Amino acid sequence: MNAHTKRRAGRRWAALSAAAVILAPVLGFGGATTALALAPAAGEGLTAMTTASTPSSGTLEWGVRTSIRNYLEQNGHTEGSVAAYDGATYAKGDPAASFPVTGGTVDPAAGTASLSFGGTFEMLGFGESWLHFTDLRLEVAGSTASLTVDLIESYNIKTRTDDLVISTFAVPSGGLAIADGQLNLTTERGKFSKSVAEEHLPSYGGPTYAAPNDYTDPITLALKFGETTPATGPYGTSTGTAYADTTAKITVTPGYAVNAEDTTTLTVTGTGFDPGTAQAPSNIYVGLGTMTDQSKPEKWRRSAGGSSGPLGLADFTYGSTRLVMSHYAEDAAVADGVIDANGTWTLQLEVPGKNVPSFFGGEIDCVVNNCGMFSFGAHGAIKAVNEAYAPVFFDGQDSSTWPDRDGDGGTPPVVKPPVVKPPVVTPPVVVPPTGEKDCTPNGSSSTKNAAGAVLEVSPAKCLGDTKQTVTVTGTGYPTSRDGATFGGVYVLFGWVDQSNAKWAPSAGGSSGATYTYANDGIPAGTFQKMINFPGNTTGEGMPTMDSKGNWTLEMPIEASRFVSAQGKQIDCYEMTCGIITIGAHGNALAGGEAFTPVYFTGDAKDTGTKTPPTGGTTGPVANPNLQPTGGATPLATGAGAPTAGATGPLAKTGEEAMRGLVLWGVLLLSASVFTFATIRARRSHSVAPGA
Template sequence: MHTARTRGRRAAVVGLTALAVGLGGVAVGLPAQAAAGDPTDGTLEWGFRQSFRNYVGRQTAALPPIGAVPVGQRITVLAPAQFDVDGTPAVPENTATPNETLPYLLPVTGGSVTSADDLRVESAGGAVFAFPSHAFTVTVTDVAVVVSGGVGSLVGDLSVVIPENNLGYTAGTYGGDDVVLGTVTDVDVTLTAQSVTVSGTGVALTADGAAALQNFLQEGAALDDFTVTADRESATAPVWSPQITVSKTSGFDPAGTETVTVTGTGFDPAANLATGRPPVANGQPTGVYVAFGRFADVWRPSAGAASAARPVTSQKWALPEPSYTQVGTDYPSQAPALVVLQPDGSFTAQLDVKAAAQTTGTYGVYVFAAGGAAANAAQELFVPLSFAGDLDVDVTVPETPVDPGAFSWTVAGSGAVSLGTATAGDAAFTAVGALPAITVSDTRPASPGWSITGSTGRFASADGTASFPGSRLGWAPHVTGSVAAAGAAVAPAASGGLAAGSTLAFAPAGSTSGAVTAGADLTLSLPLDTPAGAYSGVLTLTAVG
C-alpha cells in the first residue's frame, strides 16, 4: 500500500528484472504448482459489512459542497469480483437501495489445505467504497479465509485513502497488505477429497482493521458472515506399469515338481471390474490370475483366444481388497489359491512347475485379467520357462535409431529489462519497454506442442518502503516465423494484468519442426499518487514443452 503524499506529479523510476534460472533448457522461473488437495476454483461469498455498504451506497448524510456522488460510483467491484445479485432484477438508479449495496462474489484463486483445522483459501478482486463528502475511499481486495488451529480469520489487502479535508481527519493512506481484517467466533469446515467449504459467523473487526479505517468503525464491530466453497486439486494418478519376475526360469526336472516364486509390480488394483459373474461382487475389481502352464501361441484374451488356449497346470489368484476378503469368505474353497494384490500394485505368488500332458504350446508363467472381467491387454504378461534338455533360443532386436529431436529456448542479453523513467500523464504514470528476444527451437519429429507464459509479482522500491502490484504491468506479445502464435495482449490494470499470468507464445501439438523468436512490448501504468523512487520486480517466464 502507498504512503501518504501530495498530488504533485513526480517521476517514478521503474526497473524490471527477468528471472533467469535455467532448468535443463526447458523452464525458467518455474512457478509453484498447486499441491494435491489444495483449493482451486470456487467462490467466496462476503460483503464486508452490510450497514457500511448501505451507508456508502446510499451516501447517507452526504455533506455539501461535494454532496452524494452518482449511483454506480459509490461502491464499485474490482474484477474478477462481482456483485452477488442472486437473481435479483436490476434496481433503477433513483431507488433508495441501489444494486451497489449488494454483497460480493469473490473467485477463489488458490490456497492450501493441511487439515480441517489448518487451511487457507484465497480469493481475487474486491470492492471500493467511495464517499468523498465524508473524506474517505476504502478498498478491500484479495481476501483470504484462514483457519489456524481451528480458529478462523479473514485476511486481506486494506487501503484507506483520506484526502485533504476540513472535517478534522488526518490526510494520508492507511492499511497495508495481508491485514487481519476480522476474527471469526464460529467457523464450520466441511472437507472432502473433492472440495472444501468454510462458513464463518460472528465475524468481528480487528484492532488493525479499525486503525486502518481511522476508527470509522471500532474494534469489535460486526462484519458480514461468509461462506467459501472451492474444488480441491486432484492427486496425480499413479502410472501403472505391470511387470513380473520369476525366481527360476530354466533347468526344471521334467519328471518332478518344483515351486517358483512369482513377484508382480505395477498392477492397477482398481482395474478389471466384475460384470456380475461370481465369485467377485458386481463392480468390484477382480485382480489377475497368475498361472503356470503350456499355453498356445495365441493365448491372450485381448487377442480373442478362448480359455482352451490356456490349459493351467498351477494357478493363484491375486485379488485386491475388499474383493480378497469377500471371495475368501463367500467361497472358502477358493481361499488357498488367493494372494493379496496390494494397493501399490504388487503381489507374491507360489506356483508348482511340472510337465504337462499336452505336447504343444509354450511353458511359462502367464498373468491375465481374472474373474470374468473384460480383457486387459496391459495386464497380460508372459515369462517362458524351460525344462532340462530343452534348447533355449535367444535373439536381441536392436532399437531402430531415431533422432528424437529436442526442445530448447534461450533468452537474449543479460536477462534484465529497464523501463526507464515513467512519464506522468493526465491520469497515470506510464513506462514502456520490451522483452529481450526469446528464441525457441523444437526439432522433435512429432512435437507435442509447447507454450511460454509469464507472470509478475509485486514491485518494491529500493528502500522497501513502497510497492505496487504486478497487475500494473501488461504486454503485447509478438512472434516471428510460422511455427508458433503469439498470446493475447494483456493491459495493465489495478488487478489482473500480468499478475494473473498470460501466454507469450505457443505452438499446438503436431506443429512442424523449426525455430521461432518471441518477444513482447511492455507497458506499465501507475496511479499518480505512487510514491517517487526506483522500483524493481520479477517477471517469471515458464516454458512447457
C-alpha cells in the first residue's frame, strides 16, 4: 500500500459502524438516467466512416460514481480525496475524470471497439484507497461495453489485481458511428462488476454496492480520427535530455511554435524522477523560465550551486510554477501533479504568450530569451536526481532547427548537458564568542510597522551566544490576506538591511539581498516558526493568531554567529540581528512585515552596523523554501548548504493559488513554493456511509 493510503484500522471500524446507520436513507434508486449523446448518423450531412479506424486523439470520461466522490470530497470526517494523474486529469467538482486515448481501433460496421487509455485514478477515504486503478481498456461488442483496469488496490484488497472488469455499460445501436472524423458517445449509467461490488468496495453490514445499488456513472467517449499536424500554430513534442547523474527527463507538448501572443495549453510530462520514500517524500517544482548562460546548460542546477532570482541576476529565473508531489506525500492529491511509483508525472500548464510573469517580478520574454521547463526540489530541498530541463520554442524564434510539421525531416534541438560534478564544500565551523559576559539577558525591544502591527521581543539585550530562547509577541497583525485566510506569517531570526526602506518582500526585497535568516533545525520548526491566520491549517502545530491579530510564541535562537540559509556569514556582534516576520507561503503581506532588533551585547550602541559580506553561493533568492534534509541539528550551513527558508512562491490568489500547497507534514514553513496552492480538503477522522 502507498504511504499516503496507510491504514487506520480503528477509523475503518468506526466507519463500518456509523455507516450502518447512515446507509439506509441513501439506498433509494430513483432519478432520471443520463441521456444518450450519439454522433450524428450517416446521411445527416456528415461524412461517415465504416471501416476499422484508429483514433488520432480523444478521451474517455468517467468518474466511477458521483455519490461516492461527493461523499469523500465534501465530508471532512472522511479525510477523503479524489485524484487523477499520469496523464489523466480531474479537479474537485469535475463531473468526471478524463483519460487520454493511447491506442486501439473502432469498427463501426462490426459494432466493435478495443481501446486503451492512459492515466491513473484514485479515490481515498479514511486513509484507505477505495479504488486505485490504472491502464484502462474499453471493449465494445454489439450492445455491451466493458471497462477493464489494472487495480492497484481497493478498500478491501491491498494487492494488485490486473485485468479486472470494473464496470459494464449498455451501448445503443449506432453508438460507435464515426461521422466527420469524430465519435461521440455517452452511455447510460453502468454497473459495477460483481467482483468489484462484493470484494473490493466497502461493505457495511453486507455488500453495500451490490445490486440494486451497483450503479456507476456513465462513460463519455470523444474520439477524433484522421487528424494531421496543423499547418500553423503550436505543434510537436520537445524532449529534454537527462543530465549525466540522473534519469529525470521532461517532455512538453506542444513544444514548438508556442503562441507568442495568445494562450497555449502545454502538457508537461516527467519520467525517471525519484519519488523518495514514505519517510522522506521527494516533491518538486516545475516552472517555465530561462537560463542566464545558455552555453552552460547545467550551471543553473541547484545541486551544482546554481541560484534562482530576477532575470539576469541569477543563474535561472522562472514563473508559471507548479507543485508536483510524491505519491508518498499524504496530500499528493491536491498537487498539480503526482510522481508515481515509476517516477512519472504529468500536468497541464497554460502559457499566456511569450511574456511569462516571473516569480521574482517583471516578465520573461520567451522570444528574446530561450525558455524551457525546469524541475527542481520543492521547498528549498536540493536533489540532483530530480533536476531536469526541456526547451520550449515560441513562434517568432528561429525555426530552422525545429522538426518539420509533416514529419519528413528536421530534428528537434537537443540539450546535451556536460558532465559536471557538484562541488564538495565543507561548511565552516562557526565558533561563538568565548568568555563570560558582564550582563545577563534582559530588557525588551519592539517596533511598529506602517500598518500598525507591533512586534515585541523579550529578552532583547545581552542574549546568550547559544541556545537562547526569546518570547516573541505580535499585536495587531493582519488576520487574512485580502480576505483569504490561507497562510499567515513566518517568524525568523536574522539580519535586515535597515538602510533600505524596501527590504521586505512586498516592497520588492529578497532573501539573501535585503534580508537573510537562519536555517531551520531538525525537527522542522525549531528555528523557523509560523503563525497561522485564524482558520488556516497549513501550519499544523504552530500557534494561531486571534481575531484581532494578536499572538505569542517562544523562539529559540541557535547562535549569535551563523551561516544563514542564503549562505551569508552573520555575526550579530558586528551587525544588527533580530526577529523578522514576513508573509507565509510566499504570499507578500505588507501588514505582517516587521523587524525588531535584539542584541548580544549590553545595548545597541555596543553592536556594530556592518552588512553581511557579499557572496554566498545562492545569491539573491526570493523563494528559499525550507525543507530539512537530514543530518545534525541544525541543518547544514555554509557555502554549499541547501537554500532553506520560508518564503516560497505561493504568489497567487484565489482558487489557483490554493492548488499546490503541501501540508505541514511535508514541511513546516513552506507548504508550497510556488505552488501556489493549498490544501483544499483537510481529511479528518471517522467513517461512514453508503455513498
